[in-house]
Amino acid sequence: MTPLTVVLFAVGTYLLRLTGPVLSHRIEMSDRARAWLTLPAVALLAALAATATVFSGAELDSWARPAGVLVGVLTALRKLPFVVVVLVAAGTTAGLRLLGVP
């Protein structure tokens, strides 16, 4: 990878990041339309969390990671603090791997 391709990568990523805020600034929108725009973010983040749980690349992952995420989500549903959710998810997966679960 050359410095030039890194520049290309950085500029491209920055322009993608800048698009939303600039469009949002340029286009007159009602509060209601703005509130609606959180829905695509919910869709993306939910899809991101789900695919990162179940897949490694295009392959189905084994059990340790989905199990950890599931235990983490159950922890969150029981209204335990966020830090606990993160630690429990990571701890469960790390523990299962230590026990030899792939």
Place this chain on the structure above:
Amino acid sequence: MDPGLTRDVGALAVATALVGASFGAIAVAAGLSVWLVVAMSVFVFAGASQFAAVAVIASGGSPLAAVLAGLVLNVRHVPLGLAVGDILAGSRSRRLLGSHLLVDEGVAFALAQSDPRRRRLAYWFTGVSLFVAWNVGVAAGAVAGRGIGDPAGLGLDAAFPAALAALLLPSLRQRQPRRVALIAVLLALATTPVLPPGVPVLLALAALPVVAMPGSARDRSEPAADQRPGRTRPDTGEDSR
């Protein structure tokens, strides 16, 4: 500063730094120089796309193919940026700087807050914290090399999806976001085995026309604030903590 937010973002920052260290080590092992790895992390600042680009290089692909693979993963920043447009409204410098700090977790932390002031605080604090953590981690990993170990042993690959899910829970208490999320998840999971990385998550946006067009009959069941004088905007869900 809100102690709850500091602690929550702190947990993700530690995890981010460790994953950054692993990225630094992998990128240097793939033949990139230390300074190029550090520069990439500061100016691209998008972990998943950086891993994807370096994976293409490591498997013998061309630099251009690597950049394209990375950029496809970053297209999701466009709709994410629209969702936080109000946070970056105001001055031009705020938009220019705040856009570079746009990360999944920052949007998720912002969505989990109910009042505008806390949304802004959560967005900026998460963005700055993860920017520092990621770059410190990458620099350390790039210098230390392979000795740094694999973050999979620490279960960090489970920590990030669990964190995103936990931050989404308050939004999912309402019916419409819950239906959108459910269909988005099904679409992304069904297409991940057959589509290039990054595309399934974008395809998940097809969940929106299915359940939640603005102004649709279903949407009208939740009256907007401006139709109810004397009331503030409808609460978008309780505070996450």
